[in-house]
Amino acid sequence: MNKFVIGIGSQRAGSTLLHRVLEQCTPIYMHPVKELHYFDTMFNVRNPSVLHKFAVSHLNKDIDRIIKAKELGFLNKRFKNSLRTNFLLSTRKVQHIDYLDLFRPCVQGSKLLGEITPEYMILPPEGIAKMRATVGDDAKILLLARNPVKRFISAFKLLMYGLPDADNTLFEEEMVKLLNSTNSEWLKVQDALNDYETALTGYQQEFKHVLILSYDNLFGDVEGTAEELSDFLQVPVSLPNYQKITGTKVNALDETKDLSDGTIELLKSRYVNNQSFLDKTFGKDACIA
Template sequence: MKARGPHFLGIGAQKAGTTWLHNMLSQNNAIWLPPIKELHYFDEIEADPNPKKPSPHARRAAKKAILRHIRHAGKELHVPYIHYLSKLGTMPKSNQWYYEAFNWPLSEGKLCGELTPAYCSLSLDSIRTMRAELGLIKLIFLMRDPVSRAKSQMRMWIERQKRSTMDLSDWDHFLEYPTLLARSNYQHTIQSYEAVFGPENILYLAYGEISSDPYALLARVEKFLEVPAAEYPTAKERVHASHMQVEFPDIVEQKLSEILAPQYEFLRKKFPDRILSNM
């Protein structure tokens, strides 16, 4: 019998509302998501097909999930659940590890999925590997204005590194960072995934609708995934709001616009105004 795996994936984009979408889908009783958000399976095996050690990301995420369970459970600790999380944090990543993430009783009979924004920058070969491994599943791609998305990613780096000042050489270093460009390359993401999964199996959503009309966005997700409508009491709550004010020099804004100009041209040709005006 084939191991249980995901019926759908959220493939990005980073800094485009995937955490919000994960939180919303977790409130729909017809859907089950692993307790570790962002499994990072296909991107990590792309970098290292045969890892010998557990993933640092999985180890940290499993530890956080265990501590969260202990904090909320009080005296009602669920030992099998802690064991399940421990396995995810201590096993090297493999297809066995990936299917183990969905091997939890509460997932039985539900639509399973996971959201990992890093999947948006997978190579075409890795996307083909994903299709061979999972079959013809459904995909969700949240898109944000390319320059705004890139600036949000840079702001996150600055905040994590606790930088108080940035000179132009620091900005240039960020602009040359591979993941900044790869995760802003919507053309590669869209063309590669459509070539492998077909456009009819991909739902494109605009980041701006999370704030302007979150319930309409969620209704489109429910229709696409063919699940019953649910109530989402926290749909209008903001997540990952940055507390750091970062001033981007004009030259950095100009360079970003120049670098990402081909993305805007591609998006204008690909999508209707409703999506473009809400990105």
């Protein structure tokens, strides 16, 4: 019987690195589509049209790769899993898809199946309950946490990425305007993605095994994190592979822009309670990156 490892958050907190570590350093079969967006789409955290557009785009890329290939050695089970998943997600509503089907044809022979979708962090209680009913209460849940101010700045940079003339001045002006708004759905989502305490409590009520990891340790304490993951997941974690991965920059949008002290204080004030929770969880000098 298969068991699951589910990464539930947070955006801009190292989920790409964690997926790569689990995929390349453990015996867990990590889904080739890093973010499946199954449960968050089912419970309207994410608009179904966004998932459909994403799946169609990636399905077309998979097909194009096959058409243009001079040799087809890459047509292994993992590639078929990606192709099949994008086909299912682009042609059916998630309510009509069995979650386990998204991992075929790699279900047999893989005792542990995994995926990471950051928006799972902000599922409503009924969404978390549905996840438990689907994957079992013995699934291993991983929550990544990052300094809320730094995480917000990184998320905002992603939002602004590609905007013409997005220099520091415009970047900061747009951020302050957004922070002072009262009806921004994007801002509400970012607030929820910084609320690690609520997410942790919600998942602990439904699942037996929930681990919160810090972004700082994921990048900075490779040996300690490898040991922590191994103990929690009950699988070996290859330290040499992990060390090799962290030597490569994982995400091109990781750096943040310079902001004035006033804007930084505005952000710190907004997320003071979130940072306080992280200080209690990891220590005062943790979660600073």
